[in-house]
Amino acid sequence: QMQQLLLHLSLLKGDYLRFCQQIFPEACCLDLLSDLRGRNIFVSLLDDDKEEYRIHPLFRDFLQYKLRRDIGIDAFRQKLNKIGEFFESQGDFEQAVDYFLQAENFYKAAQILEKQGSIWLEKGKIIVLERFVSQIPEDKLSDHPEILLHKAEINRLHGKTDEALNILQKASRIFEEKGDVRGKAEALHLMASVIRRQGRVETALQLLSEVERLIDSNREANAFASVRLKMANTRGLCYIKQGKWDEAEECFKLTLKFAEELLDEKYIKIALHNMALPAAFRGDFTEALRWFGKIFTDSKSIPQEAIGHLNVARLHIFRGELNDAEKHLKQAIEICQAFNLKDLMAEVLEAFGNLHREKGEYQKAADFYAQAEKIYIGLGIDLSTQNLLEERAKLYLLLGWDSKAKGLAERLLESRNKRGSQLSIKIAQFLLAYIRAAMQDLKDLEDEVCELKDFFREKELNYDEAQAALLLARIYLATGKRQAAFEALERALDLTARFDYDYWLASEIKINPDFFNDPDIKAMLPDLQIVPDTLPVIARDPGKIVNVEAKVFDLVLCTFGKIEIRRANTLIPQSAWITRRARDIFIFIATSKNRRILKDNIIETFWMDEDPSIVEKNFHPTISHIRKALNWHQPVKVNVITFSDGAYQINPELSCFIDTEEFEFALAEAHKARISEDIEKMKLNLIRATELYAGEFMPGVYDDWVEEKRRYFDSQYLRVLGSLAKISFSQKDFASVINYIEKLLQKDPFREDAYRLLMQTYAAQGKKAEVVRCFNELQNVLKKELNVQPSSRTVKLFHELLERA
Numbered sequence: 001q002m003q004q005l006l007l008h009l010s011l012l013k014g015d016y017l018r019f020c021q022q023i024f025p026e027a028c029c030l031d032l033l034s035d036l037r038g039r040n041i042f043v044s045l046l047d048d049d050k051e052e053y054r055i056h057p058l059f060r061d062f063l064q065y066k067l068r069r070d071i072g073i074d075a076f077r078q079k080l081n082k083i084g085e086f087f088e089s090q091g092d093f094e095q096a097v098d099y100f101l102q103a104e105n106f107y108k109a110a111q112i113l114e115k116q117g118s119i120w121l122e123k124g125k126i127i128v129l130e131r132f133v134s135q136i137p138e139d140k141l142s143d144h145p146e147i148l149l150h151k152a153e154i155n156r157l158h159g160k161t162d163e164a165l166n167i168l169q170k171a172s173r174i175f176e177e178k179g180d181v182r183g184k185a186e187a188l189h190l191m192a193s194v195i196r197r198q199g200r201v202e203t204a205l206q207l208l209s210e211v212e213r214l215i216d217s218n219r220e221a222n223a224f225a226s227v228r229l230k231m232a233n234t235r236g237l238c239y240i241k242q243g244k245w246d247e248a249e250e251c252f253k254l255t256l257k258f259a260e261e262l263l264d265e266k267y268i269k270i271a272l273h274n275m276a277l278p279a280a281f282r283g284d285f286t287e288a289l290r291w292f293g294k295i296f297t298d299s300k301s302i303p304q305e306a307i308g309h310l311n312v313a314r315l316h317i318f319r320g321e322l323n324d325a326e327k328h329l330k331q332a333i334e335i336c337q338a339f340n341l342k343d344l345m346a347e348v349l350e351a352f353g354n355l356h357r358e359k360g361e362y363q364k365a366a367d368f369y370a371q372a373e374k375i376y377i378g379l380g381i382d383l384s385t386q387n388l389l390e391e392r393a394k395l396y397l398l399l400g401w402d403s404k405a406k407g408l409a410e411r412l413l414e415s416r417n418k419r420g421s422q423l424s425i426k427i428a429q430f431l432l433a434y435i436r437a438a439m440q441d442l443k444d445l446e447d448e449v450c451e452l453k454d455f456f457r458e459k460e461l462n463y464d465e466a467q468a469a470l471l472l473a474r475i476y477l478a479t480g481k482r483q484a485a486f487e488a489l490e491r492a493l494d495l496t497a498r499f500d501y502d503y504w505l506a507s508e509i510k511i512n513p514d515f516f517n518d519p520d521i522k523a524m525l526p527d528l529q530i531v532p533d534t535l536p537v538i539a540r541d542p543g544k545i546v547n548v549e550a551k552v553f554d555l556v557l558c559t560f561g562k563i564e565i566r567r568a569n570t571l572i573p574q575s576a577w578i579t580r581r582a583r584d585i586f587i588f589i590a591t592s593k594n595r596r597i598l599k600d601n602i603i604e605t606f607w608m609d610e611d612p613s614i615v616e617k618n619f620h621p622t623i624s625h626i627r628k629a630l631n632w633h634q635p636v637k638v639n640v641i642t643f644s645d646g647a648y649q650i651n652p653e654l655s656c657f658i659d660t661e662e663f664e665f666a667l668a669e670a671h672k673a674r675i676s677e678d679i680e681k682m683k684l685n686l687i688r689a690t691e692l693y694a695g696e697f698m699p700g701v702y703d704d705w706v707e708e709k710r711r712y713f714d715s716q717y718l719r720v721l722g723s724l725a726k727i728s729f730s731q732k733d734f735a736s737v738i739n740y741i742e743k744l745l746q747k748d749p750f751r752e753d754a755y756r757l758l759m760q761t762y763a764a765q766g767k768k769a770e771v772v773r774c775f776n777e778l779q780n781v782l783k784k785e786l787n788v789q790p791s792s793r794t795v796k797l798f799h800e801l802l803e804r805a
Helices: 002-009 014-023 029-038 057-071 073-089 093-102 106-122 126-133 145-157 161-178 181-197 201-216 221-242 245-261 265-282 285-292 305-319 322-339 342-359 362-378 388-398 402-419 422-438 445-458 462-478 482-499 502-511 519-524 580-590 599-606 612-629 659-675 679-692 704-730 734-747 752-764 768-786 792-804
Strands: 043-047 052-055 555-558 564-567 596-598 641-644 647-650 656-658
Touching: 002 057, 057 073, 073 093, 073 106, 093 106, 093 126, 106 126, 106 145, 126 145, 145 161, 145 181, 161 181, 181 201, 181 221, 201 221, 221 245, 221 265, 245 265, 265 285, 265 305, 285 305, 305 322, 305 342, 305 502, 322 342, 342 362, 342 388, 362 388, 388 402, 388 422, 402 422, 422 445, 422 462, 445 462, 462 482, 462 502, 482 502, 482 519, 555 580, 580 596, 580 599, 580 612, 580 647, 596 599, 599 612, 599 647, 612 641, 656 659, 659 679, 659 704, 679 704, 704 734, 704 752, 734 752, 752 768, 752 792, 768 792
Parallel strands: 555 656
Antiparallel strands: 043 052, 555 564, 596 647, 641 647
């Protein structure tokens, strides 16, 4: 009876053993589990009060294998189905789908996914839904096109817009074949939403009109209220792209009205957020923040709130409220990570770059821009459609790299002229004009900036108009048109007073002191209550301050000569590690083959003589300490250490630089080059190895595993030096031979082969005295330390070299 119970209980996961009595009423589950625990047979108690038990995972896998073999696959699936039906009756649909999928009952799983998919999306359970949908075979999805809509939305949230469109086109065809007008309308609307995100606004509006005609032609038009709600919102966003602020506001008001009628909390938040957009684009940041403030509640976060936090942060940066901006960016990051919103994550990282640029922390700004670029490129997003290149050009300008900024702005404008919107092209034109003015390149600039100012005014883009008016004032003053300069400045100051652009104006005063020190200009300025420390810092010696070209790795580990661990170019201090053991376990994992090590090997290495109870108490907290340390002061929290198949490893999705790994790679490449007789390539890789080897492995740590690795790397380093010395000798590069041999002898002073090569080098240069000195030095070292004489081979070579001399 106990064996049969265990076999059946193995089908239940984790703490779901508590349902065993309801699923298997014929067995006295709890009594038998208690007995098994008392006999210490792979069963542990999770909670004394609730009598919740857990079967050891490896034992559970064995039991499932045995049950499947004993009763056959069909009976095994029937039992999984029975458990799935139980969880479905309890309303635990995630567990139900999981069991139906294990039983390969795709029909039942798909039925639940059709009904629950949209609910899970609204609750932000994107990863759960994605995992389930990916297990449904493609031919089964055709019978359930509603799931295709969920699959497309998942791809859209991940930034995979082309995949999303392909799925939606397929769903639309299936809905049409089934005569499902509502389903087709949903699919077409989602297509319009995705196309709008790709920047094809006119095509999106055409699709929305098609959806409207489809709904209006249906006799049950009132049944499409939720589709009309979504359409109004998407149309408003299209108008935003076109700069039609009034039309956009009307659409968002309609969205809010529909959402309130349907009691749709998610879309109420979306509508409130989008009501802020026209004000934000007009440059009325105070009004925009008022609207944005309405979307954040104490209720559980939804994915759409991430863009809200991002946009609020952007406005705070415009206003110089940098602490508030940082708080909202951190909240945006948390939501992006929780729901795996990769495309939005890139925008948040870009905004972090802007924040640090405003703080004058230019290296951090460059690092965040590099991280954002990596995600954009990984998602196949054209950088010219984003703000990243503009923001990076502004950083270059602050660093004094005018030519670099100009080149970037010119490439951006060229790209946008080919496929950008009118507004995005004008923004790029203004950026280039601003940079040219900074370089005193004023030729034909006056008319261009005047035209841009008029465009921004016509479109009610007040912030952009203020910037253009001030730039025009600077150009007028530089060309001797003082009255025109005063008039343009008056317009910029008027907009500043109306919309509270004090931070921007104060920044411009600091960046352009020559213009604002003019007595007449200075007399026009208002009294700005801005703290100077909050304003952008102009680098005096930019080359020493920031390296914008440096590749940003997710993780950097240096162990040669010193121990240094970095996450995204941020050094993790020793104080971040709770214990040295935690740090050393991380290095143990990272420097193992394939950055992976079995859990048992970790325990054997670091808790060899400890009592098992102490290991059980300390192991998982130590792993937790490692994960926390690796996210020290990181806005983007990443699970750097993952566990699978009984082993811990460095997350394979991360880009890593590990010096031991790079050292081994250089040696492997040198070996390949030697086999192919490519001496120059071999030499380059050996030199690379010496550059990486900055000293002994993990200095100051003397654990057995460290000593073993240290001896290995030391011996490899000596081999590298010896090989380089021989290559240099063959190339008659005698200075390099002496340099490599001296380094080798510092590590191993008893190497007769090194002394022989050194004597040959001196002899080839005709330095007989150095040959004698070298032999005497070897003789003395061997006699003093080992009480031996040089080998006959060495003595013979010494005499031959003297005779030749």
